[in-house]
Amino acid sequence: MQVSKFWRELPQRYRLEGKKCVHCGKVCFPPRDICPSCGSDDMIKVNLPKRGKIVTYTVMYTAPANFEIFKPYIIALVQLEDGTHLTTQLTDCRPDNIDIGMDVEAVIRKINEDGRDGIIYYAYKFRPVLKRAEKKLN
């Protein structure tokens, strides 16, 4: 893969940058230039909340060729605290201790790599919210 193809998506992948419609308030992830709800092109950058809930998930036992070595892995549809949805891998958990409705939080993880000498792809994954971190915040 050309570096530029990955590089230009970094704001979305490293800090969950989306876009919000100034006209109607719709938040989009991934970002887009035209609001799908009202058609306005007045869109501003926003950072999405880093927490959400699992809407549904799957455990991938067969994988596309470049993900073979990671299987089985879990992919979830997550609803963030502001209502925006995204697709993500789950990490730091096993298939038997997750469920629909579980609270999850974003972390940065390695997604894949282009062979020995190529790019290493990092991006968001989500994990079950750590109980200990919760206490510290309170």
Added chain:
Amino acid sequence: MREVAVIGVGLTKVGHLFSESLRSLFSRAVRGALEDAGNPKIEALYVGNMSAGQFNNQENIAALLSDFAGLNGIPATRIEEGCGSGAAAIYNGYKAVASGVHDFVIVGGVEKMMDTTANDATSIISTVTDQEYEAFLGLSLVGINAMVMRLYMNTFGVDREPFAKFSVQMHDNASKNPYAQFPFKTSLDKAMNSNPVADPIHLMDCAPLGDGAAALVLCPKEYAKNFTSKPVEIIGAGHGMDNFIFHTREDFLSLKATRDAAREAYRMAGITPDEVDVVELHDAFSITAFLSIEDLGFVEKGAAGQIVDEGLIALDGTLPVNPSGGLKARGHPIGATGVYQMAEIVLQLRGEAGARQVPGAEIGLTNNISGFGASSYVHILRV
């Protein structure tokens, strides 16, 4: 707008056809359709194909296929719309004839998938999903379907059994179809206990990889009687779209593209869902079939499992679904699938479907979708 009829059908058996190439498959389907139609002079070709570039390392295939199918010199166009490429070719050929631009056209579809390994083919199929926000993360088409199936089971309190029963029914039907990739029956036990692919989807919930080609001859209805005693008319056509990325959709348990396409097709045909005698729909996975049965308006949301359980989708049921065996057992040569669906409905309405004939079928419906319902086509036919 002119009324349009199907006057010829040609198709190959679906399977791992190692002795056949992209061009040989397509020319066989075209020859079959021309012979069936009584060899009218064809004015244009529309061919659906998802990914000859990736499966066969061959682009520019409209020229290649028309040349090798003996149609050199007429306008030929390749149409790509993911897994819906076949129906997209039909829709465009239909519009060309309905509008009066052409009188006799061939619409076809071909996919030669087994020139790659199964593993590579799965990756190629996943290119119908978003490469930056779905496939990049390791999600594939089966993964999206699996997430929907889990949500569906959780929301409506359904277990895996009705889904497995659907697959068993598809194999029953395919056992009577000489063109099917899997012309044999299977058991509920085998379907329930097949290996997990993307939980809760198991192997027997999935359409296989396979090669195949199908073609139809379309012409104005007023000329059709000169070529066949049983022209089958296309009385409704609809094309719907949805948000491309699955997680940006409004409703995760409904295919908006199919609802929109169906509404348009029913309106045009002037019929309601209960008037449909036989259906060919897009069961890439058993969950896709359940959503399609509901979104085509045959039952309410969450009720597809019930009619499968009660056997109503069998050949002698009130809503015979996929008499061909569907994508699950007839096979799913991607860009050709939409054309296989209409070929089956034409054979059914002519009363030429042999052991899998739905008795007295007069109105049939086809539904071909791309990706997980990013787009959807519905066609309604009547004899």
